[in-house]
Amino acid sequence: MSTFTENAPGVAEQSPEAAAGFTLNHSMLRVKDPERSLHFYTHVFGMRLLRKLDFPEMQFTLYFLTRLLPEDSVPEDPDERTVWTFSQRGLLELTHNWGTEDDPDFAYHNGNDAPQGFGHICFSVPNLESATTWFEDMGVEFVKRPGTGKMPNIAFVKDPDGYWIEIVQPDLTAGLGR
Structure with a gap:
């Protein structure tokens, strides 16, 4: 089992043995x-x-x-x-x-309105453009469409209760956060 983890303040150097199998x-x-x-x-x-x-x-x-x-x-x-x-x-x-x-x-409360708390769930899709067309055809409400904002390769839609769902195409995520 891999013990890989990126490094950031607060991250344990190794996974605790007591948490094995979690x-x-x-x-x-x-x-x-x-x-x-x-x-x-x-x-x-x-x-x-x-x-x-x-x-x-x-x-x-x-x-x-x-x-x-x-x-x-x-x-x-x-x-x-x-x-x-x-x-x-x-x-x-x-x-x-x-x-x-x-x-x-x-x-x-959807977590994104004030006061903020919970943010969103996320689905990865094989093709963001096709998924966007599908969501439009299904009448899904968009929070953010692809091609807009500082993260153009990501979309956000809402579910019936107003919870946000992030939509990503994995091969378009390289370079995020750099």
């Missing part, structure tokens, strides 16, 4: 209307719903989504699929607190 499994976004958000992430970004977990006693539901690869073998058994889901990398968890969809004035 994996970033998912990031969570709270959503007002799960049907609208699931439609967005599955129709626009091609994500698949791996697992839906209901918690009636606490009145919320969790939806775990990912981009599956052709070689991925998702277990059919619900318990095995739950274990498999929590062993993956880079999933998106959408959390729906029941009843929010019925309140027309309810909205989550």
Whole structure:
């Protein structure tokens, strides 16, 4: 296993042995209307719903989504699929607190409005220009289009709850931050 890391103040010289096997499994976004958000992430970004977990006693539901690869073998058994889901990398968890969809004035803070906090999630795409056309065709709201600003090879779009999604084409990122 590689111990590579770039150097910056605060970075440990080596990964702690006690953290061996730790994996970033998912990031969570709270959503007002799960049907609208699931439609967005599955129709626009091609994500698949791996697992839906209901918690009636606490009145919320969790939806775990990912981009599956052709070689991925998702277990059919619900318990095995739950274990498999929590062993993956880079999933998106959408959390729906029941009843929010019925309140027309309810909205989550997107993290980019004041006071700033959470910033965005990111998808890499094979072709930024094609992805931009796809987002336009799907009626996705842009925060920043490619070709604009100080980072012309990056786009930002919004999901139904106003969360920002960065869009990058990996081979256009060389030279960033220099």
